[in-house]
Amino acid sequence: MEKNKKNDNTESFVSHLTELRSRLVKSFIFLIFLFIFCYFFSTEIYRFLVQPYADAILAENLDRRLIFTALHEAFLTYLKVAFFAAFFMSSPFFFTQLWKFIAPGLYKNEKQALLPYLVATPTLFILGGCIVYYLIMPLAIKFFLGFETVAQPGVIAIQLEAKVNEYLSLIMRLIFAFGVSFQLPVILSLLARIGVINSEYLRQRRKYFVVIIFAMAAILTPPDPITQIGLALPLLLLYELSILTVKFIEKKQDA
Numbered sequence: 001m002e003k004n005k006k007n008d009n010t011e012s013f014v015s016h017l018t019e020l021r022s023r024l025v026k027s028f029i030f031l032i033f034l035f036i037f038c039y040f041f042s043t044e045i046y047r048f049l050v051q052p053y054a055d056a057i058l059a060e061n062l063d064r065r066l067i068f069t070a071l072h073e074a075f076l077t078y079l080k081v082a083f084f085a086a087f088f089m090s091s092p093f094f095f096t097q098l099w100k101f102i103a104p105g106l107y108k109n110e111k112q113a114l115l116p117y118l119v120a121t122p123t124l125f126i127l128g129g130c131i132v133y134y135l136i137m138p139l140a141i142k143f144f145l146g147f148e149t150v151a152q153p154g155v156i157a158i159q160l161e162a163k164v165n166e167y168l169s170l171i172m173r174l175i176f177a178f179g180v181s182f183q184l185p186v187i188l189s190l191l192a193r194i195g196v197i198n199s200e201y202l203r204q205r206r207k208y209f210v211v212i213i214f215a216m217a218a219i220l221t222p223p224d225p226i227t228q229i230g231l232a233l234p235l236l237l238l239y240e241l242s243i244l245t246v247k248f249i250e251k252k253q254d255a
Helices: 002-040 042-059 073-105 108-145 164-181 184-193 199-204 206-220 225-254
Strands: none
Touching (some): 042 164, 073 164, 108 184, 108 225, 164 225, 184 225
16 A cells, blocks of 8 residues: 555656656747747847947937957857847746646645736836836946046047947846846745745844845946946835735735
């Protein structure tokens, strides 16, 4: 009897691994398909990502350009752009596959508890990316352009000639960093649901979290005050929002 039970458990475990592998393979194939699709539109995606730089240049009436210094640099940049866009677009499909794998093993109330997080995760990621694209990058570019100097007698002009690869790597890294950092309310809410933290814990340790947030902003962003403060301030607001969310979860659990 015990041997049959072990065999059933083993078969069940193997079937779960097989299903997980199947869903991961589907996600990977979908990612590759989107990568190929995005590569054909990599020029349009590139123009979209460069638009904050172009707008800042036009606003200052400057004659600037983006350059590449290696033969393969532009090609690799388009590959990066295509993969970044494909990864971004395939994320909902990946989370859907993950949900389909987890959902059969959950009770109805557990499914209802997890569904808001599945909606909040991509929403907060997109919100972080939008803040980078529409607010942080224009301010940062204007800040960096302020260090240019015009040519004068005995003084050589200092002008920005940004590299294609470096600019796009910067904006894609910032979008990813902001998107991941904006998951703070999701993480703290999940920890509260499983009883690891509570609202009183978050309130009492607010000063430590402020230091951690500014340290994270310094690590994840370039060494300039615009992007660092631009990441730290929204995270502080999200932290305060997390305290209210955790408090709401506690009241709901008590009820």
